Structure formats: structure tokens, C-alpha cells
Amino acid sequence: MARFNHNKHHSSTTKLVFLISCAGLLGAALIADFLWASSSSAAPAYLSIASSWALEKSGILVVQNVTHNIAHHKREDVKDRKERIPERFLPATFADLPAPELQWEEMPSAPVPRLDGAAIQIKNLLYVFAGYGTLDYVHSHVDIYNFTSNTWGGRFDMPKEMGHSHLGVVTDGRYIYVVSGQYGPQCRGPTARTFVLDTETKKWRSMLPLPAPRYAPATQLWRGRLHVMGGSKENRHTPGLEHWSIAVKDGKALEKQWRTETPIPRGGPHRACVVVNDQLFVIGGQEGDFMAKPGSPIFKCSRRLEVVYADVYMLDDEKKWKVLPPMPKPNSHIECAWVIVNNSIIITGGTTEKHPVNKRMILVGEVFKFHLDSLTWSVIGKLPFRVKTTLAGFWDGWLYFTSGQRDRGPDNPQPRKVIGDMWRTKLRL
Structure with a gap:
């Protein structure tokens, strides 16, 4: 026990x-x-x-x-x-805005993909200039799209001294003026050189250079003068406020020097510049841009702070800038993304404010309309994907866009692939 x-x-x-x-x-x-x-x-x-x-x-x-x-x-x-x-x-506020669906049809792709290229439409032809193929390779030729036959053709070279991206371009219906821009790949320096293309003969001639080099200046023909405004200065980042003009006719300068005009209220590159109803509009844009990395032998691009804005300005009869209603969202990289339809300015795609955490670029997937009678903005549709630096055209009721850099997918608005795609939709306003 x-x-x-x-x-x-x-x-x-x-x-x-x-x-x-x-x-x-x-x-x-x-x-x-x-x-x-x-x-x-x-x-x-x-x-x-x-x-x-x-x-x-x-x-x-x-x-x-x-x-x-x-x-x-x-x-x-x-x-x-x-x-x-x-x-x-x-x-x-930076997310995709509510918009009706548009029925998009894919057309023949451009011969090469291009980013930060430029385009001018003359009648049924869209002239597409230069641009990056990749960050390390730039194009130095022109491709032409025929809206009547929906085909590409007629490729020809640009002058060797001409910029390869960030160009200012405008036409009088025959002559295309190509102003300044970046010369070379990555984040190389700008040029002040200016050229004129005779679209009937495909011949180039040089013209009086700008007073200073600029990246992506707002460029237009207004009242017999070639106007060049804003853009980025020589370091690629500092916004330019300067506004110059020179009298031109039939592809030739009528003066021996550029004239200083009223500075634009806010400087910077990548904005739409439109003349319609004898009024000059400057829309959107940004302050700041990528810069060349100090000491880099290839001028490797280095990220810097950029501020994208929705500002809209109009130059009036007294040569004074008026502030108009802003875009529905901040928007940049739209210099050749616009067309004029039924007294409205139509803008396709672009870039908006950066991601607030990782500061990555966010692309725009909307189609915007600025009605010139009421001076009001609306969102009239969605693109097939978000994309920046589109090259837009309008023919026979169809809105076209080609090229640029598209998003990573429906759920990721950051940029990824440089494209040469061509799309169109029947536009009913």
C-alpha cells in the first residue's frame, strides 16, 4: 500500500x-x-x-x-x-474614369513599334515620324498610313541632323515643320535644329534654328506664324516658359530671327497644342522629365520627379493667355494624340499622376472630348488598353490611333510594351 x-x-x-x-x-x-x-x-x-x-x-x-x-x-x-x-x-482620382465602351477594330500594325514619335495628318494620309524603337534604339525615318486603303507604305528617311524623339510638328496642309527635339537614344541632349518637309516632293530643307534647344515643345501655326512654346530645357527636366514665333509661308521663314512672345503660364513638355476656330489651345502636359544619369557614357535615363497637370490655356486676340476648364484628370504625353471632330477636340490616352507609393508612371485609357462651344470636358469612351504617346487621326467617321507604350494589363496601369498597333472605332458625336 x-x-x-x-x-x-x-x-x-x-x-x-x-x-x-x-x-x-x-x-x-x-x-x-x-x-x-x-x-x-x-x-x-x-x-x-x-x-x-x-x-x-x-x-x-x-x-x-x-x-x-x-x-x-x-x-x-x-x-x-x-x-x-x-x-x-x-x-x-487617378483610377480609370467611368466611360462607355467603344467598339474597336484592329487594323494593320505600323512597320515598326515607336514611342515618343510624332504624327501629322494631311487629308487621308498620316505621316508618322521617328520615335524610340527601344530605349537604346531610335528611328530616323517616316512611315505613311493611308486611311482610304488602310495600308502602310511610302517610307523615306529623315535628315541625319534631325531629332529622333520629342519633336514639335505642325503642318499647313502641304509643308510639315519639324522643330527641335531629342537627338539620339536614352536621354541624350536636345537640338535646336528645325526642318521643313514638302509632302508633295518628299524633299527636306533646313530652317532657322530655335533660339535654344527644347524637348517636346508645344508647336502650332497661328495667323501666319510658327509658334513654339514651353517644352523642357537643355537638361531635359527644367520646364521652359519661353514662347517664340516666326513668320512662315510655303515652308520658308519670312524673317531672319525668332520673335519673343508672351511666355506660357506653365512650362513643360508632352502637351497637346491645337489651333481651331482661329484660337490657339495648349492642353495638359507635365513639369520635369527623366534626365541623363550623371557620368553615364550612354546618357542612361534616370528617374526624376514629374508633376502631371490638367491645365488648359488659350491665347486670345490680345496675345494674353486665358485659363480654361481643366481636363477630367491630369494628362501628359498627348502631343500627337488629338484630332478635331465636329467642333470638339478629341484626345486619346496619355499618362496621369505617378503611383503614390512606388512613383511609377500610370497610363491613361480614356478618350476625352473638349467641346469648343461650351468649353466643357467629357469622357466619351475607353481605349482597348491604356497607352501613352498615341499618334491619332480621323477619317470618314473613324477615330484611329497607333503606336506608343501600352499598359501591363487590365489590372496594371504601368507602362510595358512599345507597340506599333493600329486601332480604329466609329466615332459618333
């Missing part, structure tokens, strides 16, 4: 020690888990609820990524961390 009581006491003691050990291990595990959760690698998972609440209160739309919200807070190896896609924080 005595032996039995001793075994019973020993068994109870053993159980007690076991329970205390388990409790200790459990406590240690909880402390370790708490410390791990407090580390920088796990913090986003624990802070996502609070972050989402704060962003929603500030008017920012939070698009959660399912793969990021892991149910069990396990450590990830290096490979998992690299493959994980972070949450996308998209400000609601």
Missing part, C-alpha cells in the same frame, strides 16, 4: 512538471511570435488593416493583392519575398 502511494505521488509530480514545461514552451513561442511580428519583414501583414483604414479615410482606393495577405504568418525564404507582389495603392 505504501509503495502504491509513493508511485501515485511520483506520477502526479511528473504530470505537474510536464504541464509547467508545456506552458513555458507555449509562452516562449508566443513571445517569439510577437517579436517576429514586430520586425520589419512581417510588419506589413499586421499593419494592413490599419493602413487600409487610414488610406480609405484619406480618399485613396486600396486594391488588395490576395497573394500578399497570407493567412499564417510564416517566414518566407528569399525566393518567396522576391516573387511576392506588393499591394497596389491607387488614388481614386
